[in-house]
Amino acid sequence: MEVADVLHRGEHAAWSLAALTVVGRGDGPPALMRSAAELLAALGVFDTADGALRGLEHSTPHQVAAQAAGTLFKTAAVARGDGAAWSAQTDEALRAQGRASAQGARAFAQLALPSMPDLARALERPGARMLDVGTGVGALAVAYAEVFPQLRVLGIDVLDRSLGLARQTLAEVPDEIAQRVTFRRLDVAELVDTEGFDLVWLPAPFIPEPALRAGLRRLADATRPGGWIMVGHGKYGQDAVEDALNRFQTVTYGGTPLDGPTATAWLHDAGFDSTRTVPTPPGSPAITFARRTPRA
Ligand SMILES: C[S@@+](CC[C@H](N)C(=O)[O-])C[C@H]1O[C@@H](n2cnc3c(N)ncnc32)[C@H](O)[C@@H]1O
Known part of the structure; x- marks a missing residue:
């Protein structure tokens, strides 16, 4: 794999997590919600007819949002160099964990x-x-x-x-x-x-x-x-x-x-x-x- 591949895949993964955060929370501006749902539908994890995430048996959309946001917050803390990846999480992410x-x-x-x-x-x-x-x-x-x-x-x-x-x-x-x-x-x-x-x-x-x-x-x-x-x-x-x-x-x-x-x-x-x-x-x-x- 080349560095360019890691950057490309990483960008996909990070924005997919951001879309899960937006859709899972369900309280963003309509245009943002629609475009996030479109990405998740293209990935096959959002049912446009039902307007809901697919296959959530063991967790609620809010819990999925907390988990997705948790990964982004923790990695962002590392990228910022503040070295506090664990405590960088929200209360909801700590509760989900x-x-x-x-x-x-x-x-x-x-x-x-x-x-x-x-x-x-x-x-x-x-x-x-x-x-x-x-x-x-x-x-x-x-x-x-x-x-x-x-x-x-x-x-x-x-x-x-x-x-x-x-x-x-x-x-x-x-x-x-x-x-x-x-x-x-x-x-x-x-x-x-x-x-x-x-x-x-x-x-x-x-x-x-x-x-x-x-x-x-x-x-x-x-x-x-x-x-x-x-x-x-x-x-x-x-x-x-x-x-x-x-x-x-x-x-x-x-x-x-x-x-x-x-x-x-x-x-x-x-x-x-x-x-x-x-x-x-x-x-x-x-x-x-x-x-x-x-x-x-
Ligand atoms: C993953 S959390 C535990 C999750 C937990 N089972 C729950 O129900 O929320 C790990 C915890 O270990 C704590 N910790 C880290 N170093 C410690 C130490 N030296 N002594 C006691 N706790 C420590 C951290 O502050 C963190 O809250």
Whole structure:
């Protein structure tokens, strides 16, 4: 491919996302709406007769608009050189990301939990605790509290804006759920917790490497004997362009482009054992599980 091809394809892709933003929001000037819809119809994703985007089973037009705008805002932040691609997103885009990540709680209960010795029982006990590192808008933390009725979840984050949105998330759920979820402004590298967690979620693509490495040692101390940690990380080794794109995105978010073997090695160094990288559906992060040695 030539540089001119990348420019041409990139221009197509960027303007197509802009059209999705305009049509998904549905509140632009009529001439703009019409021409954006014309582009999407030519791409085959807009039904002119219905006046609607095609094939939206799992998301609303507003959510599509937020996702499309999110990509444009993040890449624009990189192009401007302001180096804050993650926090450059709108509140709606952060919420959309949260909603997507929240699906992980049910997937975890169905697909992963049955193969994690003793954890299902631990999560059913009164006093069961989970730590959600990088809790963002808190959607994943709330989803875990919904799936496991005894579980108390602590969500930590370093961004005040995210924590403000997380408190709004909590205000929208029933009291019974809300009273089991707590948010705290805390860097995982500085975590101290004496009560202990049965389960920890750590999304490496959003945590800077020094905080991730220091955090892993703190998390080993904070995980109850027999408790588990799940590290979300990149899927590498399938395709050179996808791999490089994934690393580039991760670095612009300020996170760590970690692969399975490195996740395993770092978990062992931090004091975890029984590590295992499990297959996950396309589009989801890879996950490596590890355990604190149970008491004899
Ligand atoms: C992708 S978001 C999490 C999405 C989340 N599951 C939700 O439901 O919205 C990742 C978060 O990690 C946070 N983060 C980055 N570095 C951190 C650190 N050292 N300690 C704690 N949180 C951190 C970021 O501020 C960001 O809000």
